[in-house]
Amino acid sequence: MNAVTVTPLGFAAGAQISGIDLRAPLSDAQHRQIYDAWLEHIVLVFPGQDLSPQQQIAFSRRFGVLDQHESQAPSTLHPEHREILVLSNKVVGGKKSGTYNSGRNWHTDLSYTSRPAKGAILHCKEKPPVGGDTMWANLYLALETLSPNIRRLIDDLEALHDVTLIRGIEQRDPTVVAEMKKRNPPVVHPVVRTHPETGRKSLLVNQRIRRFLGMSDEESQSLLAMLNAHATSPEFVYRHRWSIGDVVMWDNRCSCHVALGDFDQTKPRVMFRCSLEGEVESGRLTQDVGGSDRQSMLQAVAAVS
Ligand SMILES: O=C(O)CCC(=O)C(=O)O
Ligand SMILES: [Fe+2]
Numbered sequence: 001m002n003a004v005t006v007t008p009l010g011f012a013a014g015a016q017i018s019g020i021d022l023r024a025p026l027s028d029a030q031h032r033q034i035y036d037a038w039l040e041h042i043v044l045v046f047p048g049q050d051l052s053p054q055q056q057i058a059f060s061r062r063f064g065v066l067d068q069h070e071s072q073a074p075s076t077l078h079p080e081h082r083e084i085l086v087l088s089n090k091v092v093g094g095k096k097s098g099t100y101n102s103g104r105n106w107h108t109d110l111s112y113t114s115r116p117a118k119g120a121i122l123h124c125k126e127k128p129p130v131g132g133d134t135m136w137a138n139l140y141l142a143l144e145t146l147s148p149n150i151r152r153l154i155d156d157l158e159a160l161h162d163v164t165l166i167r168g169i170e171q172r173d174p175t176v177v178a179e180m181k182k183r184n185p186p187v188v189h190p191v192v193r194t195h196p197e198t199g200r201k202s203l204l205v206n207q208r209i210r211r212f213l214g215m216s217d218e219e220s221q222s223l224l225a226m227l228n229a230h231a232t233s234p235e236f237v238y239r240h241r242w243s244i245g246d247v248v249m250w251d252n253r254c255s256c257h258v259a260l261g262d263f264d265q266t267k268p269r270v271m272f273r274c275s276l277e278g279e280v281e282s283g284r285l286t287q288d289v290g291g292s293d294r295q296s297m298l299q300a301v302a303a304v305s
Contacts, residue, residue: 004030006037012138013255014238015041022049022059022247031062038063038119039198042255043136043238046247051123053081056247056274060121063249064276067117071183073098073176078272087122087259087271098176103259105167105207106137106232109252109275112163112208114187114283118276121249124242126270131263134248135232135239136255139202142231143192146203154203154227157191160286162210186210187283191227195253196279202254205231231256252276 007016015037020030038044051059060066066083069076076098078084089100109117122134146154163169163184169177191212193204205227211220240248250257263269 004033006033006041008041009043009045010238012141012236012238013042013136014045014240015043016045016047018047020046022046022051023055025058026062035063038249038251042138043240043248043250045240046249047243048245049123049247050245051247053078053084053272056121056123056272057081057083059247060249060274060276063121064118064279067275067277069275071180073173083274085273085275087269087273089265089269095173098172100265101168101171101261103134103257104261105165106228106256106258107166107206107208108139108204108256110278111189111204111206111283112161112166112184112187114281114285115278116189116282117252118278119250119252120276121247121274123272124244124246124248124270125272126268127242127244128263128267128269132260132269133239133241133262134257134259135237136250136257137232138236138238138255139204139231140195140200140254141236142205142227143201143203146230153223154191158188158213159191159205159224160186160188160210160213161208161283162186163208165208165210167207186286188213188286189283193253193282198254200254203227203231206256232258252278 002019004017005019007018008014009016017034017037026034034044057066060083068082069085072085076085078086085099086097087099087102088097090097109120163180169180189204191204192201194201205224207228209224211217212223215223
């Protein structure tokens with residue numbers, strides 16, 4: 001079996017994997033090589049693939065436990081394979097898909113739950129003639145390039161992640177959104193997190209953070225704006241311009257991403273997505289905050305109610 005070729009696409013993140021047809025099962029050697037490249041480059045691009053849902057599922061399963069998408073509206077899942085979430089802006093039966101504006105602000109998938117995703121595998125099926133790129137930021141680099149003084153400030157800091165900060169959520173079906181909010185009360189995560197496999201630390205900040213615990217709203221907003229601007233600055237970002245047939249997989253444990261809405265919405269953009277379940281419960285409900293953190297918790301709860 002030939003070795004696959006790994007070609008970096010960006011300095012901060014991104015590598016292209018060629019010399020492989022993902023329709024066939026991966027050998028153990030190929031799997032190891034791809035897995036190592038994934039840990040190193042965070043975002044892997046496999047161009048020119050043409051996978052059936054079954055083949056995409058089989059490939060994705062080699063990298064983790066597949067999310068059955070219980071928390072997603074049934075109408076957004078592939079009709080025969082619930083492991084595939086369909087990201088689409090098409091109008092079906094007179095209604096926009098529930099995923100038509102997914103991912104429109106910087107986020108780490110499922111950081112508004114106690115167990116953020118391990119990663120995801122997107123397969124591009126249809127795309128607009130221009131626009132609709134996706135960008136990923138390397139959050140290891142974001143952390144490592146902070147000054148020692150800011151580093152000390154955030155080392156033990158915790159942030160409240162809030163599902164209601166998903167950009168454009170208010171434009172989605174109100175029944176689905178109400179259910180999402182009910183299932184996802186705000187959760188607290190450390191701002192500095194450790195990758196379970198590489199052991200490297202990264203900066204878990206994004207635009208779905210409401211506030212930091214133990215800080216006033218003003219302090220939180222200023223610090224968050226600074227950290228988000230830093231984390232998503234161009235030197236830490238890989239921007240992917242899609243082609244039909246691309247398979248892109250990312251490591252969600254050290255990155256954040258955004259799907260740009262800069263395209264003609266009358267043109268279809270369709271991605272089939274498999275999601276890898278997170279391995280660790282890194283977050284906790286605000287209700288669990290006790291003792292000296294209680295005041296912060298009350299402030300935090302007040303801030304979202
Ligand atoms: O549509 C995209 O490019 C990505 C959307 C997104 O945020 C995701 O699939 O997690
Ligand atoms: Fe996402």
